[in-house]
Structures are given as C-alpha cells and as structure tokens.
Amino acid sequence: MQRKYAAAGAGLLVLMLLAATMPAAVLGASSATTSAPHQITVSFLQAALIAIGYYLANSPWLFGLAFFTLYRPLVAGFFVGLILGDPAQGTLIGAAINIPYLGFISAGGNLPADAGFAGWVGTTVALASGIDATKAIPIAFGLGLLGTIIFYSRMAVDSVFAHWADARAEKADIAGVALMNWLPGQAFLFVVSFVPVFLLALNGPSAVQDALNALPLWTVNGLVIAGGILPAIGIALNMRFIFRGSAIPYFFIGFILMTVTHGSVSLVVIAAIGLCLAYLHLNFVSRDAPLAAAQAAESTAAPVQAQEPKVRLTRGDLIRSWALWTFFAHANYSYERLQGTGFAHAMTPIIKRLYTTPDEIRDALKRHLVFFNTEPNFGNVVHGTVIAMEEQRANGAAIDDDAINSVKSGLMGPMAGIGDTLSQSTITPILLALGIGIAGGTASGSAVPTLSGATGNPLGAIIYMVLVSIVIVAIGYTAWMQGYSRGRSFVTEILKSGTIDRVLIGAGVLGNMVLGALAATFVVVNLAPTVTIAGAQMNLQASIIDPLFPGALALGLVVMTWWLLQRRVNPLALLAIYLVFAIVSAYPFFGPGQANSGDYSYGACTSSLLHQYTPCGAPPAPTAQP
Amino acid sequence: MSLCLVRIDDRLIHGQVVAVWLRALGAQRIVIVDDASARDEFLREVLTLAAPQGVPVEVHDVASGAVRCIELATTPEPVIVLARSPRTILALRQAGVPIEVVDVGGMGGGPGRKRLHKTISISPDELRELRELEQLGTRVEIQIVADDRPIPFRSLDSGN
Numbered sequence: 001m002q003r004k005y006a007a008a009g010a011g012l013l014v015l016m017l018l019a020a021t022m023p024a025a026v027l028g029a030s031s032a033t034t035s036a037p038h039q040i041t042v043s044f045l046q047a048a049l050i051a052i053g054y055y056l057a058n059s060p061w062l063f064g065l066a067f068f069t070l071y072r073p074l075v076a077g078f079f080v081g082l083i084l085g086d087p088a089q090g091t092l093i094g095a096a097i098n099i100p101y102l103g104f105i106s107a108g109g110n111l112p113a114d115a116g117f118a119g120w121v122g123t124t125v126a127l128a129s130g131i132d133a134t135k136a137i138p139i140a141f142g143l144g145l146l147g148t149i150i151f152y153s154r155m156a157v158d159s160v161f162a163h164w165a166d167a168r169a170e171k172a173d174i175a176g177v178a179l180m181n182w183l184p185g186q187a188f189l190f191v192v193s194f195v196p197v198f199l200l201a202l203n204g205p206s207a208v209q210d211a212l213n214a215l216p217l218w219t220v221n222g223l224v225i226a227g228g229i230l231p232a233i234g235i236a237l238n239m240r241f242i243f244r245g246s247a248i249p250y251f252f253i254g255f256i257l258m259t260v261t262h263g264s265v266s267l268v269v270i271a272a273i274g275l276c277l278a279y280l281h282l283n284f285v286s287r288d289a290p291l292a293a294a295q296a297a298e299s300t301a302a303p304v305q306a307q308e309p310k311v312r313l314t315r316g317d318l319i320r321s322w323a324l325w326t327f328f329a330h331a332n333y334s335y336e337r338l339q340g341t342g343f344a345h346a347m348t349p350i351i352k353r354l355y356t357t358p359d360e361i362r363d364a365l366k367r368h369l370v371f372f373n374t375e376p377n378f379g380n381v382v383h384g385t386v387i388a389m390e391e392q393r394a395n396g397a398a399i400d401d402d403a404i405n406s407v408k409s410g411l412m413g414p415m416a417g418i419g420d421t422l423s424q425s426t427i428t429p430i431l432l433a434l435g436i437g438i439a440g441g442t443a444s445g446s447a448v449p450t451l452s453g454a455t456g457n458p459l460g461a462i463i464y465m466v467l468v469s470i471v472i473v474a475i476g477y478t479a480w481m482q483g484y485s486r487g488r489s490f491v492t493e494i495l496k497s498g499t500i501d502r503v504l505i506g507a508g509v510l511g512n513m514v515l516g517a518l519a520a521t522f523v524v525v526n527l528a529p530t531v532t533i534a535g536a537q538m539n540l541q542a543s544i545i546d547p548l549f550p551g552a553l554a555l556g557l558v559v560m561t562w563w564l565l566q567r568r569v570n571p572l573a574l575l576a577i578y579l580v581f582a583i584v585s586a587y588p589f590f591g592p593g594q595a596n597s598g599d600y601s602y603g604a605c606t607s608s609l610l611h612q613y614t615p616c617g618a619p620p621a622p623t624a625q626p
Numbered sequence: 627m628s629l630c631l632v633r634i635d636d637r638l639i640h641g642q643v644v645a646v647w648l649r650a651l652g653a654q655r656i657v658i659v660d661d662a663s664a665r666d667e668f669l670r671e672v673l674t675l676a677a678p679q680g681v682p683v684e685v686h687d688v689a690s691g692a693v694r695c696i697e698l699a700t701t702p703e704p705v706i707v708l709a710r711s712p713r714t715i716l717a718l719r720q721a722g723v724p725i726e727v728v729d730v731g732g733m734g735g736g737p738g739r740k741r742l743h744k745t746i747s748i749s750p751d752e753l754r755e756l757r758e759l760e761q762l763g764t765r766v767e768i769q770i771v772a773d774d775r776p777i778p779f780r781s782l783d784s785g786n
Contacts, residue, residue: 107641108732109745110770155744159735240649335745336735371734375641406662410669413637414676420641421678488668495675504678568650570773 039209040084040128042201049083051198054120055190058151060182064326064376064476067106068428068468073098073119073140074435078461080123090123092456095439096133097122097140099522100230100575102432102515103237105424107416108373109155109338117147121200128205133454134227134524135220138579139208141230150192158185158334162369165332165341169365172358174348177365178324181345185332222583225610228524229557229578233571235519236561238433241425242515243562246285247508250277252555254516259550267437267517274513278506309395311354313387320349322480325383326473329376338373343383350387354394364390367401374412375419377476381491382411384483411491418500426504427471430511433518435464440521523554528585528609585609629695630704632725634715635732638663638708639676639683642731642771648681650772653706656683657698659691659718660710688714692721699724712755719762727765730756730779742782743768757783 042050056062057070069075077094081087101115122140125131131139161184168176243251254270325346332341344365351364374382385407393399439460482490494500527541538544545552564574586609630651635643638658647653656677663669664687674683686694695718698705709715715728733739735747742748746768748756756766756779766779 105641105645107645108637108770110642110774112771112773152744159741162735241645336741336747338734338745371636371736373637373640373734406666406669409636410663410666411672413635413640413643414672416637416640417644417676420645424641425645492668492671492675495672501679566652568772572773 039130039205040086042084042124042128042205044202046083047198047201050080050120050124050201051194053079053083054116054197055193057116057120058189058193059186060327060329060331063323063473064329065469065472067330068423068472069465071116071119072428072432072464073101073115073122074432074439075461075465076116076119077123077439078458080120080127081456081458084124084127086127087458088456090127090456091439091458091461092454093123093126093133093136094119095436095456095460096137096227096231096522097126098234098432098436099518100137100141100234100237101144102234102429102436102518103240103425105420107420107424109333109335111148111151113141113144114147114151115144117150117197118144121147121197121204124201125204125208129208131208132224133456135223137227137230138223141575150196153192154185154189155333155335157188158332159336161185161332162334162337162341165344165369166366169344169362169369172362172365174352174361174365177341177369178345178348180332181341182328182331185334218586218588219583222586225526225586226579226582228522228526229582230575231522232519232554232558232561233575233578235515235523235558236565237571238425238429238511238515239558239562240565241421241429242508242511245508246281247505247512250274250281250509250512251516251519253277254513254518255520255551255555256516257513258517258520263441263521266441267434267514270437270517271434271510271514274510277513278509281509282502282506309391311391311394313350313353313391317349317353318387318481318484321346321383321387322380322477324348325376325380325480326476337369337371339376340368340370340372343372344368346383347387347390350390354390363401367404370405372408372412374416375423377472378419378422378479379412379415380476380479381483382408382415384480384485385411385487385491388484388487415491418495421504422500423472423475426507426511428468430507430514431464431468431471433511433514434467435460437514437518437521438463519554519558520551523558525553525557526610527553582610628701628704629699629707629723629725631729632707632709632715632727633729633731634709634712636710636734637732638710639673640732643706643708644677646771646773647706648678651704651706653704654681655698655703655705656681656708657691657694657705658683658685658708659688659695659714660685660708661687661714662710664690688717688721692718692723695723696721712752712759715764716755716759716762719759719764725759725764727767728759729776730766730768731770743777744770746770753783 053070053076057066057076059066062070070079073094074091075094077097078087078091080094081090084090097118098115101113101118104112104115106112118140121143122136125139125143126133126136161180164184165177165180168180239251254274257265257270257273325342328345329339329342331345333339334341347364347368351361355361355364386404389399389404389407393404437460439457440454441457441460482494486493525541527539527545529540530537531540531544532538541553549555561574565571630653631647633643633647638660639656643656648656658673663673664685670685673685677683684694691714695707707718709718711733712728712730715725719725730746733742733746733748733752735741739747739749760766760780767776768779768782769776
C-alpha cells in the first residue's frame with residue numbers, strides 16, 4: 001500500500017512540477033491582483049526552521065495538540081509565512097492547500113495522505129517561487145501523497161522500540177519503559193522528518209522555478225482551473241460526514257449567503273448565524289434529536305469501597321498521568337502496538353504510587369504494554385476507568401488481569417468510534433473550515449468571492465489554533481477525570497443522555513453553513529463557451545447562468561462530487577480525473593494560432609471549456625464557438 | 627448479498643468502522659458476533675450505544691449470531707458484521723452463513739503474533755483458521771479502510 005501511494009505521489013508530483021511550468025513574465029500578466037510574483041530565496045536557517053516545524057507537527061512536544069494544529073496546512077502555512085517573512089500570503093496558501101484535507105481522517109494507524117507534509121513543503125515551495133494559492137493546491141496534494149512514506153516508515157520502525165520497552169518492563173524499570181516510549185521513536189522521527197523537508201525547502205522552490213520555464217501556457221492555465229475544482233473534492237469528503245438528514249438545507253443557506261453578498265460577509269458572521277440556527281434546529285426542528293431532560297437521574301453507583309484504602313492516588317498522580325498521555329500517546333506509534341507503549345508510559349505515575357514490589361511493578365508494566373488504540377481525547381474515559389480499577393486492585397479488590405484487559409479492549413474501540421466522530425470528523429473540520437474561510441479573505445477581515453482576489457488573513461490560522469486547542473484539551477481532561485471518578489456509569493450515562501448526539505446534530509448545522517460558505521469561496525468554475533443571442537455574443541455563464549443563480553456551476557460540481565463519493569468512487573481516482581479534465585479543458589482547441597504562441601491576451605477566451613480566474617466575458621471572444 | 631461487510635477487527639466498533647466504513651457502504655445495521663461481549667452486560671450496552679444514531683447495533687454470541695446472520699443475508703438492508711477473531715467467522719461459516727468475502731481489518735500485535743501487513747498481526751492458530759475459511763470458498767481479503775485496495779490474504783500467506 002505504501003508503495004502504491006508513494007508511486008502515485010511521485011507520479012503526481014512530477015506531473016505537477018511539469019505542469020507548473022510557466023515563463024515568469026507571463027505569470028505576472030496572468031494574475032490580476034499581484035503585479036509580479038515576488039520570489040524568495042530560502043536561506044539555510046529558514047529551511048532548517050521549516051524542517052523543524054514539520055517535525056514538531058508530528059511530535060508529542062506540543063501537549064499532543066500538534067496533530068490538531070501544526071499538522072494542518074492552514075497553520076503550517078501561517079508559520080512558513082512567518083519564517084519566510086510573509087505571514088498573510090503564507091496563511092492564504094496554507095488555507096488553500098488545506099481544503100482538499102477538510103475531510104481528512106487518520107484512524108487506527110491509517111494515513112490517507114500526509115497533510116502536514118503538503119502544508120509545510122507545499123507552502124514553502126509556493127511562497128518562495130511566487131506561485132499563487134490556486135496553483136499551490138494541486139502541487140501540494142501531490143506532495144501530501146509522497147509524505148505518507150515518512151509516516152509508514154515510522155510506523156514500521158517503532159515496533160522495534162516497543163520491544164525495547166518490553167525488555168525494560170521485564171526488569172520492572174518504570175523510567176526505562178517511559179524513556180523507550182519517546183526517545184528512540186522521536187530520534188528516528190526527527191531524522192526522517194527533518195532531512196527531506198530541509199532539502200525540499202532549500203531546493204524545491206528553485207527546482208519549480210526552473211521547471212516553470214518549459215511547458216506550454218495552456219497547461220498552466222489548466223493548473224489554475226484545477227486549483228478551482230479540486231477543492232470540491234475536499235469539501236465533498238467532509239460532506240460525507242455532515243451533509244445528511246435535516247441538516248442538508250443549511251449547506252445551501254451558507255453557500256447562497258456567501259454568493260449573494262459577493263463574499264462581503266465574513267465567515268465569523270456566517271458561523272454566528274449558524275450557531276443561532278443550530279440552537280433553533282435542536283429545539284424546534286430536528287425530530288431525530290433526543291430530548292435532553294427526558295432522562296431521569298439514575299441512582300449513581302455506590303462507592304466501591306467502604307473501608308479505608310491502603311494506598312490512594314492523589315489528584316497530582318491523576319494529572320501527571322493525564323499529562324503524560326496527552327503528550328506522549330503517539331510518541332512511539334507503531335504498527336504492532338499502536339498506542340500500546342504510550343498507554344504504559346501514561347500509567348507510570350500510577351504504577352509508581354500503587355505498587356512497591358518488583359514483581360507487581362513488572363506485571364503492571366507488562367499488562368499495559370499490550371496493543372492499545374483509541375481516540376486520544378474522548379477515549380480517555382478508558383484510562384480513567386482503568387486507573388480506578390488499578391487502584392481498587394492495589395487495595396485488595398478481586399480484579400484480575402482479565403478484568404482490566406477486557407475493559408481496555410472492550411472500551412477502546414467504541415470510545416474511539418465516538419471520539420473520532422467528535423474530534424476528527426466534526427470539531428476539527430468545522431473549526432478548520434471557519435479558519436480557512438477567515439484566512440481566505442483579506443487582511444481587513446471581509447471575505448472575497450474567490451481566491452484570486454484574496455490577500456490572506458493570518459487571524460484565520462490563529463483563531464483556529466486557539467479554538468481547537470481549548471476544545472480538545474477540555475474534552476480530554478473531562479473524559480479522563482470522569483472516567484476515573486465514575487467509570488462505567490459515566491460511560492453509559494453520557495451515551496444514554498443523548499448529549500453527544502445533540503452536539504453532533506448542532507455541529508452538523510453549523511458545519512454545513514460554514515462548509516457551504518467555504519464552497520462558495522474556494523470552488524471556482526468558469527465556463528469559456530459563449531452563445532450568440534440577438535446578435536450579441538455572451539458568455540454562457542456570466543450572462544445567463546450566474547444572473548439566475550450565482551455560483552450554480554460550482555455548487556453543482558460540489559454536490560456531484562459528493563454524490564460520486566457516496567457511490568464509492570475512490571477520491572484519488574476522482575482527483576486524477578478532475579486534474580486531467582482541468583488541463584484538457586484549458587487546451588485552446590479554438591485558440592488563436594498555436595498553443596504556445598503567447599500573443600493572445602488573457603481576457604480572450606482561448607480555452608475550450610473552462611477558463612481560469614474569471615469567466616471570459618467582456619472582451620469579445622471571437623474564437624470560442626458554442 | 628446484504629451482508630455488505632463481514633469484518634474481523636479486534637476492536638469491533640471504532641473510528642475506522644464508524645467514521646469510514648459505515649459511511650462508505652451506507653450500512654444501516656451492525657451485527658457484532660462475540661461471545662465475550664454478549665456475556666458482559668456493560669460491554670453490550672456500550673457497543674449498542676457506540677454507533678451513530680439511526681444505526682442499530684446487535685450483539686450476539688456465535689450461536690444466535692449465526693441464526694441472525696443467515697436471516698439478515700436474505701433481506702435487502704445492508705448490514706455490517708463484526709467479529710474479533712477468525713475463529714468466530716469460521717464458526718459462522720460452518721453454521722451456514724453465506725460469507726463470500728471476509729475483510730481482515732484489525733488484528734493487534736503481541737507475543738507469538740507475526741505481522742502480516744501494517745496493523746494486521748496474526749497467530750499460528752488464526753493463520754490456520756483463515757486458510758480453512760479460504761478452503762470453504764470464502765475469500766479472505768485485507769482492507770483496513772474503504773478507500774484501500776483489498777489485498778488477497780493468499781498473496782501474503784507464505785505458506786509456512
């Protein structure tokens with residue numbers, strides 16, 4: 001599988017590099033907003049900082065939040081922009097690169113594409129070589145497929161370190177197990193992350209620039225067109241999670257709000273309207289929402305132990321254990337154990353407190369080094385519950401290994417199912433969509449109808465980072481502590497109360513609004529063909545379709561993509577088809593002279609089907625026949 | 627065939643199943659066949675509550691699971707069947723459940739287990755059981771999530 005992705009990635013990358021080729025002079029003329037592409041030479045130090053940034057995005061050092069923050073192209077774009085001296089443009093490029101990854105989910109050691117690699121390397125290459133955000137989308141996507149090699153090599157190698165941890169456990173060496181969970185795995189990860197990103201950051205931009213001087217103009221136009229239609233795939237992938245049932249109309253409301261106001265409302269306003277509608281929807285519309293108050297307070301479980309316990313865990317132990325987990329859950333993520341060594345690492349403060357003899361310590365360490373995987377935030381109820389069981393066991397309760405193992409192995413799956421639905425397929429994409437929408441506007445805060453006029457707004461990345469961090473940490477901490485103090489009754493109570501379903505339904509309303517607005521901004525379809533009516537030649541889209549329903553074609557493309565994905569069309573196949581279609585549709589079948597002549601102006605319709613940036617309208621386009 | 631996915635996964639219901647497979651297949655029901663979960667009231671409850679709303683989850687032991695699967699195989703409703711181990715699937719197959727393809731989706735590593743592919747590790751017993759399933763005419767494929775290309779078990783089974 002990794003070979004397949006690597007090959008696809010490499011192939012796509014070569015294609016992209018070839019297609020990105022364009023004489024610098026024409027590039028300047030092609031963009032209506034930027035006078036000339038400002039190219040940046042990436043210094044040694046800047047390349048090193050970018051490479052460290054990419055490593056950090058995969059590392060445990062940011063309180064486990066790297067996966068939700070630095071790993072996302074929106075945030076990566078902001079930091080690359082900071083490093084290279086243009087945070088606004090960096091954020092804009094990162095936001096554009098992020099769109100195909102809106103529906104990105106990595107569950108159970110499976111990584112469809114390396115969004116982090118696409119974000120860090122893609123933004124660097126695009127920013128330094130002066131490529132605009134639209135063209136960066138297809139280039140970065142190719143990079144993302146290539147980047148999975150890093151992840152899969154790490155997953156394979158980390159299995160070895162899990163065995164090193166086993167050896168330490170055999171010697172009842174608590175600190176040794178903890179060390180084996182992060183030191184070797186992170187050392188390896190640093191090398192395999194730093195080296196390729198450093199080299200690409202240093203040499204990638206000039207390689208792209210060199211390649212920029214070879215290919216015919218229409219292929220580059222095709223690339224711009226691809227940058228307009230590929231976002232439909234990312235948005236549709238995300239729609240698979242929330243575009244259903246009674247939440248569907250909100251997608252169209254969001255889209256229409258954005259198009260009829262020509263993007264003059266900011267995404268924050270759309271989100272605020274979405275929140276209000278979510279409230280109304282939950283209380284007055286949705287019939288599938290369970291009633292919150294209907295559930296009678298169940299008699300809470302009686303305290304498990306009556307007599308004074310021998311050893312007690314302190315609040316400090318619990319917090320230390322939670323912090324270790326939050327930091328290091330994925331520090332040694334391996335195919336063989338997934339989060340197994342991370343679980344043992346998190347248990348070290350608990351084991352230290354509860355057990356004294358080497359035999360007890362060894363058994364406890366080995367007990368928690370086995371295969372384990374859950375969603376590392378909501379799934380923390382498992383840890384809380386297990387810690388409570390360990391405490392009771394240390395105090396003489398008849399809890400054997402089987403009891404603890406069955407709770408771990410029984411709960412880790414279901415909790416991951418709920419946790420992934422909450423964090424990865426609801427909270428993160430909605431907040432990302434919000435951040436991307438803000439980032440894709442202008443620095444003054446208002447959004448713009450399409451990417452081509454945007455200047456970028458770093459606030460989008462910052463707001464996203466802050467919000468996602470607060471939400472994720474709050475979920476993780478609550479789940480951990482509640483799991484400990486109430487264990488099984490907390491699990492059944494929260495599942496039965498319908499709270500999670502209400503959150504998901506409400507988030508679905510908000511998410512559809514924001515996603516619809518995002519589709520209006522980032523999905524761009526510009527028809528080239530013209531029709532002759534009453535002697536006047538008019539562009540089919542600009543004069544006929546858009547006045548009736550602005551953005552109808554883009555909306556149609558998004559809904560069609562969603563429909564195809566629902567019918568199990570492979571997203572990668574779809575991506576390839578759209579890419580080829582975009583480039584072919586830019587070919588000047590009816591163009592003046594040869595494809596390469598370069599003597600035609602940009603206002604004229606040279607392409608056969610689709611046009612870049614704007615529908616070719618006002619200037620007469622004598623060559624394009626209906 | 628309305629048993630649209632018969633999957634071996636030692637975590638039963640989790641992110642890959644709920645967030646990826648369920649959506650990809652549009653399945654409307656999940657049947658879990660697992661003796662241990664069927665015995666444990668708490669686990670049964672958690673599993674039933676772990677799927678998204680509108681997708682009923684049934685937890686059966688092998689005996690009642692076989693009856694239920696045979697029944698569901700004839701209805702048009704798309705169903706996902708989950709089991710923890712090859713042994714359970716083999717038992718279902720021997721009890722007459724029509725299983726054309728079994729998907730190996732998750733089997734964790736541990737002592738005495740050999741890594742077959744990515745997150746799939748296997749014990750000698752399980753290897754034997756999968757081979758037996760193939761002999762009974764059930765295709766065994768490894769496919770972790772819906773967008774992966776399925777890998778035939780035979781191509782990974784070196785035969786030792």
